[in-house]
Amino acid sequence: MMLPVILSATFMAMFDFFVVNVAAPSLEQDLNAGQAALELVVGGYAFTYAGGMVTGGRLGDLFGYRRLFLTGMAAFTVASLLCGLARSPGELVAARLLQGLTGAAMVPQVLALITATFPAGERARAMSWFGVTTGVGSIAGQVLGGLLLEANVLGLGWRVIFLVNVPVGVVALAFALRLLPHHRASRRPRLDPLGALGVSAGLALLLVPLILGREEGWPAWTWLSMAVSMPLLAATLAWELRLTRRGGEPLLDLTLFRNRAFAAGLPVNVAFMSFFASFMFVLTLLLQGGLGLSPLEAGLTFMPMGVLFSVTSLLGRSLAARYGLRVMTVGGSITALGILVLIVELQALGGAITPAWLLAPMALVGLGNGLMLPTLIGAVLAGIDPRHGGAAAGVLTTTQQFASAAGVAVLGAVFFGGLGDHPSREDFAAAAEAVAFLALALVLTATALILLLPRPAARPAPAVEPEPSLEAA
Known part of the structure; x- marks a missing residue:
């Protein structure tokens, strides 16, 4: 029973990343939120989530995954309540920043607990369910978010998309207190405040202008901020190297990059997650x-994509055990085919395109993503020492969330740049087509980078294998 409890954190975090997309019109009308505030409601969560992820993973290594999971889940639940009670755009933005930060405390512990507590034979299955939860949480943000807004539960309007986390968080906490194992440090832990500050500040200087630059017209401060971020991140890396040589405990465990699968898998995650978040x-x-x-009709349009993602995610583990990394290559190719079909449809139909035409390419993308994402996560973390599970999970999830935020910002800027002051259906179709070409390039890049991953020895699939179970072994 432990696995569904810890995966609830992953679902909640991914759900809240995407659900605000369908609620944006309601927020604009009810709170009088301008475009800059809406950007911060979406991007502010992504920033604090990504910026705090490595620190959250490191804290889990130092103080125990159970303790950090419980603390993060409780804080995330409170932050969700504050989002639902917000009375102004400023209050909502502040609560969203807090929500992202608390998510960064709980989510790295999910992968760390899987790595540290599941035996090697069960770990791949658990990773498969983690990948399923990541994708389903993302798509549920569109589908369930639309359903909640349409139902207007208790007349709460947009607030319900945040308040729904409160009962879920309370139940998850109750089960986590009973089921999560204790991990005790063998020595007094030491933190790396300079590393934490450098990573967070460096990511902030890069992400904030990417999020706000388009709306502000790309003033000089946005370019200056991005320029400063690079030397700051380089200086932070130099400090981490120096601390490692001195026998200290750096925030970024650079020995992780000696693992070929981990080092080669991060660029694949960057390309893939940049595509996935911006495409959605x-x-x-x-x-x-x-x-x-x-919102409900849009959410339901995503449903076939979500169903196929779930099915192929569950099948992907056994297929990967038999065919190795070729499963990811096939998944990337199917995803690329779906995007190519979308491009052809947009070119042929333009503004005359209907939701029915979008179902086939979206279904292909869901099918391909399901084969690729869970297998990719498992391949990247397979060789990590369980003692460093929190640090590895923190680096991986930071990479994924930064790539997601950057993809939304950059490809979103391309999309909005193709719209005029009063865009027509033709304008929307043309802007989506431009983004689809970039998305296709990202998927092809991710598929090509799979070649850099080490090839595990393929083994025959068992004659009879039970379906993955949510029961922890």
């Missing part, structure tokens, strides 16, 4: 803004 974001805008669908 732009499709939501196309469906609601361009084709005029309601």
